[in-house]
Amino acid sequence: MGYPQARVVAVAECSSHAVLDAVVGGFKESERIVSDALDAHIGSGTLLLADRGLWGLARWHRLRDRGAHLLWRIERRKARRVQDVLPDGSYLARIEANKHSKAAGTVKAPPALVRVIEYRVDGQPDIVRLITSLTDHEEYPAAELAALYARRWEIELVFDEIKTHQRGRPVLRSQTPDGVRQEIYAHLVVHHATRDLLDEAARLHQSVAERTSFTRALHVVRRTVISPSGFSPLRPQT
Incomplete structure (x- = not known):
């Protein structure tokens, strides 16, 4: 029996490198579909950053209705209907649903007015295009966004901490879907707890948690475990 394959989509907090929520789906399931289950965690006052692979007009409206603000990367062919150019070089544009993307029996999402920010990273030929719901250019300057x-x-650093340093094995041990989910969430819980310890240590020493080695903290945590569990998830416990 082969190892079950899983797709994990997570919401992380940039300020502390902590995973706030995650959802596990089948390997063949789209990240766009699996990530819909994370909407419940995103509420009023949240600023959500997302890559262009997660763009969707219906998702945009759904998250905005929850009171969240959005700062997403988008493909260059999107948001081309310019409404107004702002003093900082960004501009307001109108995005409409793709007329070819309407599924049978569904209603197209209404248009959205977004602010577009374009820039180029030094040494890179491609233009990065961002759209955001933060339309006030004075309160939210384009350079800061x-x-x-x-x-x-x-x-990606968070994923590296979990998959490379914390997990320590190329594959999960479990060979059942429930076992895979249990192991994944266990790793996420351990990572969150370790990051909490880093934040607390940084607060006590008046330093920045991002400058503290996660690997060193993980070693400290492992040394404090008196009797680590060595049972296999395949063997039932009595």
Whole structure:
């Protein structure tokens, strides 16, 4: 029997590198569909950063209705109907549903007015295009939002901490879907707890948690475990 394959989509908090919520789906399921289950965690006052693969007009409206603000990367062919150019170089544009993407029996999402921010990273030929619900250019300057979006990539550091340093094995041990879910959530809980310890240590020493080694903290945590469990998830416990 082969190992079950799973797709994990997570919401992470940039400021503390902590995973706030995650959903596990089948390997063949689209991230766009699986990630819908994370909407419940995103509420009023949240600023959600997302890559272009998660774009969807209906999702945009759904999250905005929850009171969240959005800063997403988008493909260049989107948001081309310019409504107004702002003093900082960003502009307001109208996005409409693709006329070819309407599924049978569904209603198209209404248009959305977004603010578009374009910039190029030094040494890179491609133009990065962001759209955001933060339309006030004075309160939210384009340069600050572009710098903030760059922090979205910090979730990759979180994945590296969990998959490379914490897990320590190339594959999960479980061979059942329930076992895989149990192991994944166990790893996420351990990571969150370790990150909480890093934040607390940084607070006590008046430093920044991001400058503290996660690997070193993980070693400290492992040394404090008196009797680590060595049972296999396949063997029932009595």
